[in-house]
Amino acid sequence: MFGLPNIAATPGAHRWTMLAILYGLVLVVGFLIYRFDNSRLGRAASAVFVDKELAASLGVDIKKLGMLLQTFSCTIAGGIGVLYGFIYKSLYLTFFDFSLVGIAMTVIFVGGYATQWGALVVAPILYGVPLLFPPAIQSWRIVIYGALLILVLVLKPEGFLTRRFVYTLGSFLSGHRKNNNRQEDI
Amino acid sequence: MASSSTAAPFRGNRGVGGIPAPLLSITSLCVSYGHIRALKGVSLEVNRGEIVVLIGANGAGKTTLLESVLGINAQVTGSVVFDGKSIRGRAADRNVRAGLCLVPEGRGVFASMSVLDNLLLGAHNNMRNVTAHLNRVYEWFPILRKRRDQVARTLSGGERQMLAIGRALMSAPRLIMVDEPSIGLAPIVVNDIFAILKKLNAEGYTILLSEQNAYKALQCAHRGYVMETGLVTLAGSSERLLNDPGVKAAYLGA
Amino acid sequence: MQVFIAQVINGLSTGSIYVLLVTGFNLLLLVAMIIHFSYPQVVVFSMYIAWLVMKYTGNSVVLGILAALGSSILLSLISAPLFQKVMKKRGEVDINTSMVLSMGIGMIITDVLSHAFNNGLPIAFPASLVGSAPVLRVGLISVTTGQVWSMGIGIVVVSLFFLLLYRTRAGRAFRAIAEDPSGARLVGIPLLRTGLYSYTLSGLLGGTIAVMFAMLLGYASPGLGEQVAHKVLAVSIIAGLGNLVGGLFVGLGLGILEALVQGYVSGSWSNAIAFVIMLIIILVKPKGLFGSKL
Structure with a gap:
């Protein structure tokens, strides 16, 4: 195998560590989502989801919010890319x-x-x-x-x-x- | 303008039997949009050969009433009887085929299509005798013949209203419902439009009109209904309504 | 210069297919009010059906063409109730739902094609249908019968389509719905039934495209639909969503652009360059080159 190293000593342990990291991340993301829903940003996002014009008239900067959320989702995407590398060890373009x-x-x-x-x-x-x-x-x-x-x-x-x-x-x-x-x- | 000798009205508008049954009769019609009740039990009648006007402020439910009769709204209870048949809940295209038609508010013509196309769309469900109908509409509105190949977007407001009425005539209607014909038009054009409606009525067309301009509308109508927040609050002949102190205060600005 | 002319001819023949695909796509967008993202998958499915029928009838061209047309129309009409069911709830769900539904249909078609037909290998159409024989050959320029046929059919079908749109009763109703659906309903045009006409018509168009594709390419693979689907969506956005005339020009333009890149740079770059150019256009003109009709 070439490329990214195993995190743990053996391939088996590596798999379990990866699994732990993955689900740890899922929990972290879950927590973030929970916090997001109850935050100022999350309320703004809900408002935009329900009615764009109304949200804009309430003072939500849709453009800025969109950019912020896009940056956030791209960050998640980067993290997923790293995880993908550690799990599959080689890149199949056809996967994506x-x-x-x-x-x-x-x-x-x-x-x-x-x-x-x-x-x-x-x-x-x-x-x-x-x-x-x-x-x-x-x-x-x-x-x-x-x-x-x-x-x-x-x-x-x-x-x-x-x-x-x-x-x-x-x-x-x-x-x-x-x-x-x-x-x-x- | 058309003389009555050139052609008979598109279909017989007069009652056949001895008893003049109303052409359209609505009994306790309720319409709701979701949780909002737009009409709360409206009853009215339109007899053959009449002009009946619905007066009321914005949001009184006039447009809802006309659209429900045409078959646009889904949540409708009560009864709507047109020409002796119940038409409640029937789809709009079948109602148009049966002789109902609506001239929508705001002169709803298809702006990117030509005048001729707009007129032919009116005859979509009844393509027989389409040239005869077309010629007759051109007789009524000579300006439309001149503008035949023009895109409807280029017409003036009054011409668009004429086009909308002409399009309604193309469907060989027995009841023409006109929604707010005067809205956003210059006063002199409004006079023209009402004159046309009166002439159409004289030719035998039955007209149900909804209007905020109560004075003009009552002057040309036989009978009227006053609507407030989804209910008919007053009904009677035009003279009676014109002299009614409540109507005078609320709608005639006297 | 010869390369240029040869590639323009190639591009025009591929472009004619894009044009028809975009026309069918836009028709559904305007009249049925759906974004049928997987329309090209339906076309590729019809190609497979045509191939299957030709295989079992001893390469009968007529039956193959009929099978392509029939299966395309059938598939279009089968999907119609699904789309209309989704559209009925449009008060709660936006128009994008139709796009996702169409993606679901596309997923199924692609996967069925790669499982159930020819072990997922590309299929080759018999020579009786494929026009790979050159009609004309001058230096580097060679025109195959397939190219001639596909361009000819393309021109005829597009002209017929526009005649139908601007000269018939159904076409008038199509345009009315495209401009203002609720206004059209007030006039008494039955939205659902007219929508069904548009499904049928786009199915017919799809079948025609399937035949043209088979003549031009000579093969089909399960992934072909997806490749083309992205381009069709891109073309219709670049031209302006729902703009039929714009689709004609941009469709042909994309075909020529791809062919020129293939001729001068390298075949594998044609997709990348075409999409980069389209990306730039959409950044400069977000409503499309010819203006969106929506």
Whole structure:
């Protein structure tokens, strides 16, 4: 093997370390998303999502916000690139082709595009569960993803983790039932 | 302008039997957009050969009423009977085929299409006798013949309103609904438009008009309904409404 | 100079395919109000069906062409209810949903093609359909029958399309919906039914493109649709989304540009250079060269 070194001593240990780092990062990103949702920036982003003109009239600088969020997502992309290097050890350009975009779309829309939680919860399920299937079915994975995407779009266009669901769950977990009136605003 | 001898109106507008049943009768019509109730039980009637005017301020529900009759809105309860048949919930294109038509607010012509195309679009559901209808519309509005190949964007406001009315005539209507024809037009053009509506009525067309310019509208109409926030608050003949103190205070500025 | 002329001819024939693809794409965008990103995948699928039919009927050209047209129209009409179901909820969901739905369809088509047909290897069309024989050869310039056919069909189909758009009742309804859907509904144009006409028409166009593609390229591969899909989207954005006339010029322009890059630089750079130039154009004119109709 050439290129990036193993983090741990043995390849086996390397794999487990990578897994730990990956899921650690997922948790960190999850925490960031949680903080983001409750921050000034996150509220501005929600406002833009619901109504662009209204948000602009409230004083949200859409251009600046967009640039900020793009920088943020590009930072995540850079991190993913490094992780990819450490996991696969060699670069397959075809990995980053259009079917990856398709899978990403499936994850986003099945999870629900209105919140960032959808992708976080659904991605491991959608990617992991097919790995348990027999190879004959696994090879049709993309078709299954496509069909799932179409089904969700037609039957449940909001996805499974909608804003309302997240708020209800959030207020349920934190015990603030009083906050229920927030659902009306969404 | 057209003389009645050249051609009969597009279809018989007079009642056939002895009893003059109303052409359009609406009973307790309710319409809601989501949670907002735009109409809260409106009842009205339009008889054959009449001009009926709906008066009301912005947001009173006039446009909603006309669009619901045409079949645009989905959440409708109550009954809408046109020419003896219930048409509530029927799609707009079928209603247009049955003889209803709407001249939309703000002179909704297709700005990037030619005048001729706009007129032919009016006849989309009824392409028989299309040349006869076209000639008749040109008789009504000679200016449209002159501007036939011009793009509708280049027309003046009054010409656009004429085009919108002409387009409605192309569908061989039995009831023409006109939504706010005077909005944004110069007073002298408004007079022209109302004169045209009156002439159309004299030719046998039944007209349901919605208007904020209450004085002008009542002068040319037979009967009127006053609408406020989704309800009909007053109904009666034009003379009665013109002399009604409440209407005078609210809409006639007297 | 000879290289130049030869490459312009090559470019015009590829460009005619882009033009038709963009026209079908724009038709769906304007009338059905969807972004059918995977329209080229539908075309490639029809190529495979044509290939399959020709394989089992002893290379019958007529049946192959009919199969391409039929499968394209069928696929277009099958996808129509899905799109219309999504569009019905447009109060809550924006128009982009149709693009994602189309991507889902594209994913399925590409994957089915790479699994179920010819073990995922590129298919080669029989010589009876492919026009690789040169009709004219002067020095470096050679024109194949496939090129002549595809340019000829392209011109005829585009003229017929514009005749239909500007001279018929359905075309008038198409333009009315493209300009103002709710206004068109007020006039009494049935949106769903007219939308179905546009699906049928774009299916017919797609089948024609499939035949032209087969004549010009002589082969098809599962990834062909995706490659072309990006270009079609790019061309329609550069020309101005929904601008049919702009699509004609930009489609031909892209074909010629690619061919010239292939002729003078190197074939593998043609995509990169074409996309860089398009990126620059879109930075300078965000609404497209000819103005967006949306």
